[in-house]
Amino acid sequence: MDNWNEIKTAACVARCGTISKAADELGVHRATINRHIDALEAQLGGKLFQRHARGFTPTELGLELLRIADATDEQFAQLKRIANRTSEELSGEFIVTSIDALANYILPMLADFRADHPQVTTHFHASNALVKLEYGEAHIAFRAGPKPQDPDNVVMPFVEIPVGLYASQKYVERYGIPKDIDDFPNHQFVGTKIDNPRAPSLKWIVDNIPRKAMAFTSNHIPINNRAVLWGNGIGFLTTIEASQNADLVEIMPPRAEWLTQSWALTHVDLHRSPKVQAFLKIMKRHLAQDA
Numbered sequence: 001m002d003n004w005n006e007i008k009t010a011a012c013v014a015r016c017g018t019i020s021k022a023a024d025e026l027g028v029h030r031a032t033i034n035r036h037i038d039a040l041e042a043q044l045g046g047k048l049f050q051r052h053a054r055g056f057t058p059t060e061l062g063l064e065l066l067r068i069a070d071a072t073d074e075q076f077a078q079l080k081r082i083a084n085r086t087s088e089e090l091s092g093e094f095i096v097t098s099i100d101a102l103a104n105y106i107l108p109m110l111a112d113f114r115a116d117h118p119q120v121t122t123h124f125h126a127s128n129a130l131v132k133l134e135y136g137e138a139h140i141a142f143r144a145g146p147k148p149q150d151p152d153n154v155v156m157p158f159v160e161i162p163v164g165l166y167a168s169q170k171y172v173e174r175y176g177i178p179k180d181i182d183d184f185p186n187h188q189f190v191g192t193k194i195d196n197p198r199a200p201s202l203k204w205i206v207d208n209i210p211r212k213a214m215a216f217t218s219n220h221i222p223i224n225n226r227a228v229l230w231g232n233g234i235g236f237l238t239t240i241e242a243s244q245n246a247d248l249v250e251i252m253p254p255r256a257e258w259l260t261q262s263w264a265l266t267h268v269d270l271h272r273s274p275k276v277q278a279f280l281k282i283m284k285r286h287l288a289q290d291a
Contacts, residue, residue, distance in 0.1 A: 003043065009036035010048055011069035014062055018055035091119035094275050097131050098124070098142035100222045102262055104240045105159050105286075106142060112282050120275065133267035139276050144262040145198040154271045156280075158262040159287070163201045163236045165252040170231035172249050178234075181252075184208070188215035190227045190235030201236040201258040 012022040013033060023030045041048055048062035058066060094113070098106055103126065110122050131137040134152055148155050167177070171188075178187050191205040191214055205214075216232040218224050228235040234251050236258070242248050264283065266276050 003040060006036040006040040007065065007069055007072075009033055010040055010062070011066050013037065013049065013056050014058045014066040017057075090117040090275055090278060092121070092275075093123055094120050094279065095123045095125065095138040096140055096142070097127055097138040099128055099144055099262075100126050101144065101161055101238055101241075101260075102142045102158070104238070109279070109282050109286050112286075113279050116282070117275075117278060130265075133265065133270070136267075136270070139266065139270055139273070140279060141265045142262060143265065144260045147261075148263055148265055150265075152268055153265045154268055156264045158264045158283075159290070161260045161262060162239045162254040163258050163260070164239060164242060164250055164254045165234055166228060166237050166242050166248045167234045167251055168229055168231045169247045169249060171228075171233065174231065177249065178251060181208075185210050185213050187213060188233035189213050190216045190218075190224050190233040192219065192224075193217045194219070199260055201260070204258060205236070 009022070009026065009028075009032070012026055013019065016022045016025060019030050019033050023033050026033070037048060044061065046061045047059050048065060049056040049058055096106065096110065103124070106124075110124070114120065114122065125131065125138065130141060130143060130148075133141060142158060144161060175187060178184055189205060189209050191209065192202050194202070195206065197203050197206060214233075216224075216227045216235075218227065224235055225237055225241060227233065228237060229245060229247070237248070239254060242250070264280075266280075270276050
């Protein structure tokens with residue numbers, strides 16, 4: 001197989017009959033054709049073609065090479081058919097890791113994935129830490145924030161996460177609703193103690209809400225969300241999460257400056273695998289519909 005390119009070139013010349021036609025079909029320069037044939041004849045120790053004014057006629061050795069090349073092409077075609085059939089009959093595990101905020105976007109996609117491939121069991125690992133994709137700890141990972149830069153991963157844009165400021169009805173009954181942004185220091189907020197958070201919304205709170213107004217902080221977004229629901233203060237929730245709870249009161253609608261870009265990551269070695277490609281096809285369909 002070290003000489004497969006030369007073999008394909010010689011077989012193409014045998015079928016076409018001339019160097020120029022073979023060069024056009026293969027999309028290479030005529031010098032490349034001659035170089036491949038010369039190298040192959042040198043290694044085989046025999047002539048593959050009789051050269052004449054009208055072109056190239058295969059010798060007996062050349063006809064044998066053409067027979068072998070045709071048989072190999074057919075075997076590759078059969079292998080491709082097997083691979084395609086396998087991709088349609090997926091089984092085993094499909095491992096997904098994601099931050100919690102993206103679960104509502106991903107779960108409908110996984111439902112369609114399961115409907116198309118009922119033999120596959122999905123494992124969803126909720127985590128803020130990026131698992132080692134190169135070790136096969138997950139087939140696909142979803143993250144938010146700046147675009148990941150690891151060159152060993154294929155990085156694809158996922159969704160922009162809209163967030164707004166909300167409070168529970170219990171909080172509103174106790175403390176009322178801020179009149180405007182200038183009234184925020186007189187209210188209580190849920191946020192983070194991190195001085196330089198990555199999420200634009202949390203960074204906005206750090207930059208715009210005085211520390212004395214921070215009634216509740218946590219290093220875990222789902223805990224913050226529950227704190228808002230239980231009336232601990234005003235805080236950020238995604239619009240999807242807010243729409244699922246009728247008890248919430250919108251304090252400020254989503255702003256463009258609060259949007260967080262998210263990303264889907266696969267390792268280069270797994271990106272073309274049947275399971276990953278099958279899921280990405282569904283993911284792209286959902287994103288196109290949402291757009």
